[in-house]
Amino acid sequence: MKTLRGKAILADGFHAPRLGAVEELDRMLVEVGEDGTIASVRRPGDADYDVTVQAHRQAQKLLELGSGTYLLPGLVDLHVHAPQYPQLGQALDVPLEDWLQKYTFPLEARYADIGFAKRSYRLLVDDLIANGTTTAVYFATIHQDATRILADTCLERGQRALIGKVAMDNAGPVPILLS
Numbered sequence: 001m002k003t004l005r006g007k008a009i010l011a012d013g014f015h016a017p018r019l020g021a022v023e024e025l026d027r028m029l030v031e032v033g034e035d036g037t038i039a040s041v042r043r044p045g046d047a048d049y050d051v052t053v054q055a056h057r058q059a060q061k062l063l064e065l066g067s068g069t070y071l072l073p074g075l076v077d078l079h080v081h082a083p084q085y086p087q088l089g090q091a092l093d094v095p096l097e098d099w100l101q102k103y104t105f106p107l108e109a110r111y112a113d114i115g116f117a118k119r120s121y122r123l124l125v126d127d128l129i130a131n132g133t134t135t136a137v138y139f140a141t142i143h144q145d146a147t148r149i150l151a152d153t154c155l156e157r158g159q160r161a162l163i164g165k166v167a168m169d170n171a172g173p174v175p176i177l178l179s
Contacts, residue, residue: 004032004063008056011065013072029053030071036158074134081166082138082150083108085124108141117146121153128159135160 009030015023025043029052033039042049056062065071084104091103111117128136136154138161140147147163154161 005036006034007032007061007063008052009063009065009071010053010056011069011071012067013070028071029056031056072132075132076135077128077133078137080124080128080136080138082121082124082163083111083141083146085127086120111141111143111146114145114149117143117149118153121146121150125150125153125157125159129157133159137161138163139166141165 029042
């Protein structure tokens with residue numbers, strides 16, 4: 001995350017070094033490089049651990065998580081239909097084709113409106129980040145300006161993203177593709 005670039009975190013956490021194994025990490029020091037990637041992980045008992053913790057503390061570049069708080073890796077969501085976020089959890093009692101025609105296609109057509117796209121995508125990205133999703137694969141609409149807004153929102157908020165449009169192989173029942 002942008003706010004941690006060039007800083008360090010002193011925390012407890014968990015690590016899965018191999019399938020079926022979970023390792024608890026007590027008071028690990030995670031140093032974050034200027035590029036936002038993990039530069040090093042040091043543990044108590046490492047030769048330079050105490051000196052490095054003290055150096056970060058004196059430079060006021062140390063974030064210390066308290067007892068009972070755990071540092072967890074960011075979540076990765078590999079399938080997000082970004083323009084459908086405003087209708088999350090709605091009309092789950094209708095068949096897919098009815099749901100698409102009545103709710104999804106009209107909603108996705110609204111992404112021609114840049115203001116609507118900005119509001120919707122900002123809410124989506126902020127909500128995902130707040131819940132720990134640091135990387136997402138987003139499916140957007142055919143609206144290039146709105147898709148750029150989604151990309152810019154991810155960049156501004158510090159979320160890694162892969163963004164593309166949904167590929168439909170049957171334009172017949174999809175009114176947005178006919179416009």
